Amino acid sequence: MGTVFSFDVRDDGxxxxxxxxVEWLHRVDETFSTYRPESVVSRLDRGEITLADCPPEVVEVxxxxxxxxxxxxxxxxxRPGGRLDPSAVVKGWAIERxxxxxxxxxxxxxxxxxxxxxxxxxxxxxxGPWRVGIAHPLRPGELAAVVTGRDLAVAxxxxxxxxxxxxxxxTGRPATALASITLIGESLTMTDxxxxxxxxxxxxxxxxVGELEGFEAFAVTAxxxxxxxxxxxxxxxxTD
Amino acid sequence: MRSAIFAVIVTATxxxxxxxxxxxxxxxxxxxxxxxxDPPAGDANGQADTPATSGxxxxxxxxxxxxxxxxxxxxxxxxxxxxxGEKVISGVVADTRFGPVQVQLVLSDGxxxxxxxxxxxxxxxxxxxxxxxxxxILDQEALAAQSARIDTVSGATYTSDGxxxxxxxxxxxxxx
Numbered sequence: 001m002g003t004v005f006s007f008d009v010r011d012d013g014x015x016x017x018x019x020x021x022v023e024w025l026h027r028v029d030e031t032f033s034t035y036r037p038e039s040v041v042s043r044l045d046r047g048e049i050t051l052a053d054c055p056p057e058v059v060e061v062x063x064x065x066x067x068x069x070x071x072x073x074x075x076x077x078x079r080p081g082g083r084l085d086p087s088a089v090v091k092g093w094a095i096e097r098x099x100x101x102x103x104x105x106x107x108x109x110x111x112x113x114x115x116x117x118x119x120x121x122x123x124x125x126x127x128g129p130w131r132v133g134i135a136h137p138l139r140p141g142e143l144a145a146v147v148t149g150r151d152l153a154v155a156x157x158x159x160x161x162x163x164x165x166x167x168x169x170x171t172g173r174p175a176t177a178l179a180s181i182t183l184i185g186e187s188l189t190m191t192d193x194x195x196x197x198x199x200x201x202x203x204x205x206x207x208x209v210g211e212l213e214g215f216e217a218f219a220v221t222a223x224x225x226x227x228x229x230x231x232x233x234x235x236x237x238x239t240d
Numbered sequence: 241m242r243s244a245i246f247a248v249i250v251t252a253t254x255x256x257x258x259x260x261x262x263x264x265x266x267x268x269x270x271x272x273x274x275x276x277x278d279p280p281a282g283d284a285n286g287q288a289d290t291p292a293t294s295g296x297x298x299x300x301x302x303x304x305x306x307x308x309x310x311x312x313x314x315x316x317x318x319x320x321x322x323x324x325g326e327k328v329i330s331g332v333v334a335d336t337r338f339g340p341v342q343v344q345l346v347l348s349d350g351x352x353x354x355x356x357x358x359x360x361x362x363x364x365x366x367x368x369x370x371x372x373x374x375x376x377i378l379d380q381e382a383l384a385a386q387s388a389r390i391d392t393v394s395g396a397t398y399t400s401d402g403x404x405x406x407x408x409x410x411x412x413x414x415x416x
Contacts, residue, residue: 008392113392124391135395147394156395180395 005095009102010109010125017105021098021112028094031057034085045084064089064189072197072208077169092155092192095119099188117155117195119188137180137220144220145182153188156180157199168200177202181219183209184232191215203227330358 005025007018033039040058043049051059065078065086078086091114099112099119109122111130120130129148136144137158147154157166158180168175181198185191198205198217209217209229216232333342342358 006392111392113394116394118392118394130391132391133393133395135393137395143393144395154394158395182394 005098005112005114007098007102008111008113009107010122011107014102014105014107014110017102017107020105021101024098024101025094025114028057028090028097031055032061032086032090034083034087041084041086061086061089061093064093064193068190068193068197071212072194072201074169075200076193076197080167080169088196089189089193091115092117092153092188092190095192096153096188117188117192118153120149120152120154123150134182134218135180138224144180144226145218147182147184149184151186153185153191154182155188155192155195156182157195166196166199168202175200175202176222178205179220179222179224181205181217183215183217185215 005022007021009018030036031040034041034045036042040049040054044051044054044058051062062078065076068076068089069078076088078084078089095112095114095117096119098114099110099121102110102112103121107121109124111121111124112119116135118132120132124130129150130152132147132149132152132154133143134145134147134154134156158178166175167173178199181195183191183195183198185194194209194212194215198209198219201208203219203221205217205219206227206229209215216229218226218228218232220226328344330344331342333340344358
């Protein structure tokens with residue numbers, strides 16, 4: 001089952017760059033899929049190969065997993081359920097790289113959205129900032145917030161799609177305190193990864209993200225209340 | 241945030257959203273990309289319904305409320321029916337808690353050139369860019385300074401899973 005990705009490129013003539021970015025996503029899938037027994041990650045998990053046999057991208061992703069695990073005090077783990085599954089890092093990382101492919105090709109203004117995780121670059125059609133609606137996790141079809149920015153990453157972790165399914169690694173049980181949490185950062189790799197960790201963390205994520213430099217959070221709790229880190233709404237005032 | 245400038249408007253109530261048909265390249269990983277997605281329930285290979293794991297966040301995309309007209313994503317050839325070199329393949333009707341979702345692919349030389357939504361609950365049109373119109377928003381002053389236009393959506397929703405399931409079945413039928 002594929003996540004749908006959309007590329008919104010605001011200037012003409014970048015079909016080739018988009019095709020390259022799409023090709024990149026397929027390559028990532030082949031390499032990192034835990035659903036493909038022949039993927040590098042699957043073979044690494046089974047011990048058929050060692051890290052030394054892996055392409056540099058795999059080494060990089062696993063390093064990012066370790067970093068995320070350390071920074072999140074174990075609320076992120078690349079081995080949920082015991083098996084190697086760096087998916088939570090890979091998705092944001094792949095989207096961020098796809099965005100970079102477009103930037104390198106000269107497509108300065110674009111938006112890449114993969115499964116609701118978004119990397120923005122440049123400006124939207126009007127020349128103004130991009131506007132990202134945050135889906136309300138408890139009220140389908142409604143938005144809980146609108147984030148505006150130019151070079152920005154937005155990632156939301158939530159339970160809406162199929163019930164509680166992010167495990168708190170410290171308890172082994174599904175995290176249930178939050179309905180969804182949205183993180184904003186400059187680049188999607190860690191923004192997305194930390195969103196997953198923050199969801200597992202629950203309300204404690206408010207203080208944790210608050211202390212992370214370069215990230216802000218907005219959460220809708222299971223009961224429908226909302227909270228955000230300090231500069232989340234403050235920056236709203238600074239809209240250009 | 242250091243260099244990024246952004247702003248947030250928290251809405252008191254929801255927004256009513258309308259589709260905007262902007263050119264988009266939409267792609268789906270054609271096979272089972274575990275890393276990039278949650279598998280569908282009841283998937284053919286029996287690999288679906290993986291247990292909850294902390295590494296798997298919801299990958300569904302937002303499905304904003306849109307008007308009910310079942311428009312299409314206007315890729316080249318979308319909604320035009322089959323022409324020379326083109327194939328139109330419908331996906332299965334995927335049931336979601338908000339109603340059935342069915343999509344249709346237009347293929348040209350084995351490549352997807354269009355996606356058309358045949359059936360969707362009124363709010364189901366995902367990931368395509370969205371415009372919203374003047375709407376009840378908590379901070380009316382902030383709203384006054386900016387239109388309520390939305391370029392994209394972050395977050396998980398319910399019907400996106402059905403959309404992807406139908407899309408996947410169409411991809412499978414297309415042999416992609």
